[in-house]
Structures are given as structure tokens and as C-alpha cells.
Amino acid sequence: MRNIAIVEDEDLAAQALMDHIKQYEAQTGQRFQIFRFANGADFLKDYRAVYAVVFLDVQMPKMNGLETALQLRRCDKNVSIIFITNLVQYALKGYEVDAVSYLIKPVSYYDFSMKFKKALDIYLLNEDRSFTVNTPGGLCRISTDKLMYVEIMNHRLFYHLIDDVIEMTGVLSGVEQQLSRFGFLRCNKCYLVNPKFIVKVKGSTVQVGDNLLQISRPRRAAFLAELANWYAGSAGGE
Template identity: 30%
Template sequence: MKINIAICDDNKIFCNQLKEFIERYSHDNDTRCKVSSFNSGIELLEQYTDDYKIIILDIEMEGMNGIETALEIRKKNQKVIMWFLTVSEAYVMDGYKAEAFRYLIKPLSYEEFAEQFKESIKWVEEKYVTPIIVEYKNETYHLEEDDILFIEVYGHKLIYHLHNKPITTIDSLKNIETKLSKSSFVRIHRSYLINLKKVKTFNKVEIIMQNNEKVPISKYKEKEFKQAYTQFWGKILG
């Protein structure tokens, strides 16, 4: 996956330093990154696209500052990762209003950058997975993980249970498992694979999904499900 990154800072020297950090990290870790630099929040907003997966913003810029820029971007994109960089800790709480992923103080060493950047790359790879392509009634669907509540095996077919309707196709659950995020999807039965993000509630024998459909838990999978559920939500909420 190629990861598009935007750096927005009115200090060109610091912009270039960050770009060098990203290029060094990409080379050392075999990661494909494309970097675009912007000297103001207005310039970034004028050229902004959803292709950017990580945006690194200086907070104290003339005109539109980094927080204001980030809040405008959040209106268009809730998934993009935001970093805030500044020489002062005074803006920390404001940064979190824009759902900051990281808040780092300048000057920044490469070692500190690389440690935080590694976590951002991991997050991007989990959130921006390749869509699942499904053929259904002579139509082709590109499904994102968040579209899927759970997947059911029915004979030699798979049924994708979505928020608005089910889609049936010919495939195997084993094959689909390899294409989905291992942290979000868990097998709870030989015939069911569920999206942990879409669980409403559960008990020992079944899981109730957000659309109120009930999915049975195999007694052999109960422990595995609970471990996966705890790990997933512990990570998100912690």
C-alpha cells in the first residue's frame, strides 16, 4: 500500500526535515510513502484530497493555524491520522478536539519520530485495507470492512450481512479471512465470521449485532471470541 502523507508547516526547513525523516523511515522499513508539503493551512485545504492517510500539522502558523485547519479536514474525513507539532504544550487540549493521533514537541529527533511513525503506519494499514470485491446479481460491489457486520457460510455460498441488506456470493470463509483485518474480525463458529466493531451485546450462546441480528457462538470458540473482544476494545478505549 502506498501511503500519502501531507506535511503542513510555514517553516520550510522543518518541512524538509520531516520529509527526510519519512524518506529515511520508508527506506529502512520497506514502506511506500509519498510526501506532499504545504506552507499554510489554507494551501492544504485548497489542495486537500481523501488520498492523504496521515497529516502532520504545525499548530502555530500565520493565518489559519493547525487546529483550525484540522477541524476543517475532520468535517470531510474522520479516518485520517492527524499529528500536531509545536514548540509549546499550551495547545494540547485544543489538539484533542481535532482527534489528534500524536502531539509532539519540536525539535524532534529522528528516533522519536520513527517510534511514533511506526504506530501511525500500523494504524493506517489496519484502517485502510483493500476493499473486498463481491459479485452479486450481475453487479460488482466494493465492500469496506466497516460495511460488513458479519459473514455467514450457507452451503457453498457466503452471505455478507451488511447494514442495509445481505449479499450472497460463491467463496470460502477461509479465503475471505485472509483478506480481512485480523484485529477486527474473528471466527466465532465454523459458519460465522463477525466484525468486532459491529457487536452490540453478547452472552454465552450468541452475539447481537448492531442491526439486531443474532449470531450463535460455538462453545469451542467462546474463549477465543472473548479474548479477541477484550484485546480489540481495550486497544481502542485505552
């Protein structure tokens, strides 16, 4: 059962979405747990990355939908966002936060069902390539498609994403075990790198995105062998 959040201050609009979800359940046989929030601030309070799809009204009191989405993306890169709005121009800004789509009020069931299915499909695709971590701000979901490398420094873990850095306490050995199924490689005692983002290896350094990381002498042979195996497996899967 997937969790669905509706963040909508208008009771009638929220009820219409819930009715559409119930109709979708009846047609597809899928089951969903629905959570309704009256504004973005309430939704983000003690947020946990447990939702597959979030329906976000653009115009709300306290915190509008776009502001809510920006904060949401800091702790949940995978949840599918669908904006609900009266005006198309507001919804178009949603693509800045990787929104799946938008729905114009009043929302028809046909439009809802098409975009809800798309949002679920995208979430399921991303779910297979993501993992969760406990941060000081709560449970956070990270996509390995955006995670370039993990660094440990002074007993602090730094998850370096394409567009963000997430910091928390922890040990790299535990992260290494968690990320082994995604092919992450250890180049020294301080770094775990995502081979998808490796640009080149030269001497004792590996370029990950725009970052040059050191390869330790004891790890170099094993690192290069593991990287070669990853490339061979990646090429074979294409």
C-alpha cells in the same frame, strides 16, 4: 506507497520532516509520496481523502493547525494526525480531534520514528474498516467504527456517524452493496444499520444508538435472522 502530507509554513521545519521520512524509508524499506503545504487553507482546498498521515504545524498563518484538523475530521475520520509545535500546551488540544500524537520542535529522528510508526499502524488498522464516498465537498473517508446507520430520504443519503451526519445524493442499493462486507443490515427500504450499534430489538423497532428505527414487516424475519448470524459470527471471532 502511502501518501504523507506535511502542513508547515516554515521551510526548515518542513525539510527536517521530509529528511526524517527519507531516513525512515531507508531503515524500513517502505516508500512514501510526500506532499507539502504551506498552510491549512491550501491543504484543505479540494481535499481528497488519500493521505495516511498528516503532520500539522499548530501555529500557521491563515488557518492554524487545530482549526485545520477540525475541518479535516469532517471529511476524513481515518487519517492519522501528528501535530508539530513549539509548545506542549497547544499540542494537547489535538486530542480533541483524535490526533495520534505530537512532536516538539526541533524534532529528533528517534521521537519522529516512534510516533510515525504508531500513526501508520493506526491508519492501517482503520483502513481495513473504512470506505470512501464522493460528497459535494470532495472524496470523503468514513470509518465503519463510527457509522451507526445510513438513511435515504427524498433521494438523499444521510450517513449517521457518532459525531456527525454526512449528506449526499445516491441510492441505498449501491450503499448496501458497498457495506455488505462490513455486516450492515437492511431493516427496511430506508435504513441500513450497523449491528455493532444495535442496542435492542423490540417489536417492529430496532434501537441503534439513541435512535429508534422501524423494521418493516416484509424484512423483519430476514433482518432478525441476519442479525442472529452476525452475533454468532462476532462471538465466534472473539
